[in-house]
Amino acid sequence: MNPHDPHRRSTGLAQKALLYAGGELDAAAAHAFESRLAHDPLSQDALIEAVQLSQLLMGGPLRPDPAYRDRVRSAVLSTPASDERPRARFFRRAATLTIACGLLLAAALALPSDRAPRRSSAPLVVQQAASSSSLAHAAPTHRSEDNSQSSALEDEGEKLETALEWAEMADCGEHLQRTWDEELRRKARHRWPVSHEPFAGEGTGAPARGAE
C-alpha cells in the first residue's frame, strides 16, 4: 500500500472530484479543491470525469448539445410541475446544476483565459466540450477571436486521437504470438523427444516459459 502509488493517488482524486461534483464536500474542502482546480490539470480532468459519470448515471449523453442545454436551462429556471414530489424535484435540480456547472467549468478551461495560462496539452474531454455545438453557440465571439489557438487545440486533439487509434490497433501482435507459441512447443519437443523420458536423466531442466 504505497501512498505514492499514482493509481492510488488518482483514485483519491477521482473520489474527491465525485464528492465535489455531488456537493458532498464541506466548505473548506470544497474551497481547497477549487483552488487546486485553478492550476492542477489532473484535478480538472478528474472533475470532468466525475461530471461525465454523473451524466452516465442519469442516462444522458456524454457530449452536450443544444437540446440538452435547453433541457438543463428549463429544468433550472422553470417552475416545477405540480405533481412532482419535492424530494425528486430537489434531487433533479441538484443533479442538473452539477452537470451544468461541470460543463461550464469544462468550457472555462478550454476557452482562453487571461488569468490562467493555457496548458500545452489539454485533455480530449476538455477539447470535446469546447468544440461542442452548444458551447460554441454560447460564446461565438471567443471563437472568432482566437482561431489560431483553437486550431492548435484541434492539432493536439488530432495527435492524441492518432496515438489512441494506433494504440488500439497495436494491441494485437498475433503473428509474433503465434510464432512464439510454435517455437515454445518446438523447444519443448526437442527437450523431451518421444524416445526419451524426462526422468531418464537426459531431459533435464524445467518446462520452457509459457508451459508454466
Place this chain on the structure above:
Amino acid sequence: MMPSLRRLLPPIGLAAWFLASAPLRGSEPDLPRFTEEREAAGLHFVKKHLPELLPLLEELQRNNKEQYQHQMREIFRTTEMLADLLDEPKRHDLELKIWKAENRAFVAIAKLSSAKDDERKALEAQIHELARELVDLDIHSLEARVEMIERDLAESREEVARLRDNLDKAVKERYDSLLERVKKRKKAP
C-alpha cells in the same frame, strides 16, 4: 431520504468508474506488470527499431497514462518474445520486420482519419506499400516455417530409424530407466 440519495451519488459514481475500467484490467492477464525498468527497456527497443512511435507514446504519456502503460507493457512483452526467438535468427529477424511494418501501417491508418486530401493520398500509398511488404514477409515467414518443419521431420525420421536399428539397446535403456525410477521412489521419504 433526500440527503441519503445525494450521498449515494458519489459512491455509485465510484463504483461505475471501477466497473467501467474493469474490462481493461481483466483483459490483459498475460501482460507483465508496468515498471520503470520495463518502460525503459520498451522505450529503448522503440527508439532503436521504430523511433516514429516515440511521439505517439509521448502523447499517450501526457494525456492517457493508462493507455501509455498498457502500450509499454505490450511493447515489453514483444521484446521478450523476440528475445525468445533469438535461437532461430531467421524467424527473429522476420518477426521484428513484421512488427515494424505492422506498426508503421497502424500509424499510417491512424493518421488517415484526420488527414487532409493531399496527405491522404500519400498515406494511402504508404499503406499500400506496407501491405505489399507485409504479404512479402508473410511468404518469407511461411517459408521459414516450412523449412523448420522439414528439419524437424527429418530429425524425427532419423530418430525412428535409429530406434529401429538399435531396438534391443533401446529396450535395455528404457528398462534401465524404469528400474531407476523405482529406485528413486524407494529413496524418496
